[in-house]
Amino acid sequence: MAPQIDAVILAGGMARRMGGNDKGLVDLNGQAMICHTIDKLTNQVDGIMINANRNQKQYEQWGYTVFNDQDSGYLGPLAGMVTALKKTQAEYLLVVPCDCPRLPDDLASRLLAALEREQADIAIASDGKYEQPVVLLLKPHLAQSMQTFLDGGDRKVFLWYSQHKVAIESFADQPNAFVNVNTPEQKQLLAQQIAK
Numbered sequence: 259m260a261p262q263i264d265a266v267i268l269a270g271g272m273a274r275r276m277g278g279n280d281k282g283l284v285d286l287n288g289q290a291m292i293c294h295t296i297d298k299l300t301n302q303v304d305g306i307m308i309n310a311n312r313n314q315k316q317y318e319q320w321g322y323t324v325f326n327d328q329d330s331g332y333l334g335p336l337a338g339m340v341t342a343l344k345k346t347q348a349e350y351l352l353v354v355p356c357d358c359p360r361l362p363d364d365l366a367s368r369l370l371a372a373l374e375r376e377q378a379d380i381a382i383a384s385d386g387k388y389e390q391p392v393v394l395l396l397k398p399h400l401a402q403s404m405q406t407f408l409d410g411g412d413r414k415v416f417l418w419y420s421q422h423k424v425a426i427e428s429f430a431d432q433p434n435a436f437v438n439v440n441t442p443e444q445k446q447l448l449a450q451q452i453a454k
């Protein structure tokens with residue numbers, strides 16, 4: 259039987275480059291940005307959780323569990339991940355950001371294959387050039403290590419990843435899959451591309 263995978267969509271940042279507008283909720287071609295991400299994930303995972311530090315009621319409209327960072331000091335993506343790792347009952351947690359609307363349809367299966375093939379604890383997606391900082395699959399037993407790292411005052415995702423056995427899965431075959439929307443200008447550009 260295929261192992262159980264839960265996904266967490268990280269929407270817990272301050273979105274300063276989006277003028278402070280909650281990135282997951284901004285409209286992209288008639289849908290909240292996070293809807294595009296949800297649509298990409300529903301057929302890939304067993305459960306979805308949404309991590310948000312504001313506007314929780316609005317995020318609840320999609321029917322998934324919504325939770326804030328256990329430590330709500332905006333300590334970065336690891337703060338959302340560690341909370342999700344402690345909540346999930348699945349064998350693996352898939353982490354994605356709310357501002358990446360074109361994720362691969364085979365994201366979870368390929369990350370899982372890479373992780374198993376390399377007997378790793380974490381599998382990180384790459385676009386062929388760059389590792390994607392918050393697109394990864396990992397094992398929930400890493401919660402303790404991540405918590406210790408955060409408690410020590412560290413925040414950097416790649417520094418924590420480097421403490422574990424990491425597999426990299428290249429999605430160079432899908433060069434646009436990780437287009438990331440951080441600013442109103444990037445959002446407008448993507449909206450035009452999608453509309454074509």
Ligand SMILES: Nc1nc2c(ncn2[C@@H]2O[C@H](COP(=O)(O)OP(=O)(O)OP(=O)(O)O)[C@@H](O)[C@H]2O)c(=O)[nH]1
Pocket residue numbers: 268269270271272273274275276281309310327331332333334335336337338339354355356357392440
């Ligand atoms: N849970 C949680 N997620 C975060 C935090 N900071 C960033 N993220 C998430 O990490 C992902 C990548 O972060 P960025 O693209 O830099 O988002 P951001 O920090 O909201 O935006 P900027 O303020 O413009 O840098 C996004 O999905 C964010 O929601 C945080 O403090 N807590």
Ligand SMILES: [Mg+2]
Pocket residue numbers: 355357438439440
């Ligand atoms: Mg971003």
